[in-house]
Amino acid sequence: MAIKPQIIEYIRTFVRNDYTANDRIEAQLDEEGWDGLYSFLSAVFFYAIDLHFDGKRDDKAIRRFVADIRSENPEVADQIDPVLAENAIFAVLDESVDLEAPPETLARIQTLGIYKALNEANLSDSELDELLARAARLAES
Amino acid sequence: MAAVVSQLLDVRDRLAKSAVTALRAQADAIEAHGKYEEAGTGSNHPDILAAVTNIRTAGEKAGKVARLLRESEDYIVKFINTIAPGSATSTPEAMPSGEELVTEAAARERRGSRYHRKATEAAANNAEKIQKAEKATKEIASIMKDRLRPGDTQASVAVPAKPPSAPSQAPKSGHPVADAVLAAAAVSLAVRAITQSVKNRRERKQSDGNKTANN
């Protein structure tokens, strides 16, 4: 299933804090349907986390990353179980780890994780586009 | 003398960096070679054969470029140590070869497929779970957008170039002290929104200026 360009744009404008454009796309997607968002989100999370931790599982850094997410997002901190969030990141970086969070919880973790990792990466526009394109290919495969 | 040595050390560092970049180009060539070969399996068509040959040569030559750069770097280091003994060493040989970079990339793709499968299999064929997940993402995005909005009346308008004058923009409660507090809050939200977008622009500019060539 091909990932719609608006789904990609939704995530791109979300990461870039372009809330005006994001609002507009959200309205479009409300009408047309959000198919593919969860699949695409999961793919972006993989590449974002892999980039942030340089492909290496560093448990201390991962715990700090999760703690920072919770303190930087007080509105939803109590919806983010740190153990499940750390497990999601372990699962990205370590093939032997199984994912434990159910889809709805994982969606929250992934959304926040993507925001933090990609903003801290300071990607140029073309680098971000390339990452999102790679994620779309992964989600479509 | 010190200036000369420092400049030559700069040359050394730039050559080392270029060599790594050349190796990345080699990794790209190796990846392309793999794809062309796979696509051309069982075909004798001259064009696909030529594509395969040319890209293989490109990969070999990119590797040679990296080697020449490292050799140049080694001579620069020798020269530095002639004029100022003990000042320089070559950068460590720990750089990944083109093959290793491709293997790394392939391993990452495998991890990615595995992760993606795990993430999506629990929700596969379960429309309700997927919808709940999609809604969760939307909610989080809304929360983050709300932090940036300058105010209810401004919700669909781009961030203003200067902060709006507080009295005309702030929501009113009818009570003078509360109005002042609300006005102050509206101004601070507007300022935060501007700060955020300025920060983003500055960070993007910095990253464009500082970033070396990437994948």
Added chain:
Amino acid sequence: MDVNDVKATIRAGSHAAKNGAKTLAKAASDAADAERLARQTIYDSQDKNAQKALDKLTEVAQEVKRTLRRFEAAVEHADAYIRAIG
């Protein structure tokens, strides 16, 4: 592989090839900057190591040209093959 898979695979290959060419051009540009700085600093030195360093960089520039031509040729032939298989 059906013909659509073949084309998709070739396109992925050409995407990588184009990236490779771009990346190599960047390496060459960085190397050219280094060479300029080296020539400025070394300029009239008779030192053998200094001269060999500069000679290598001249070789780099030539090799890069040849390599970029190969990248280009690969992509052109790949495009031609895509057209040929319809």
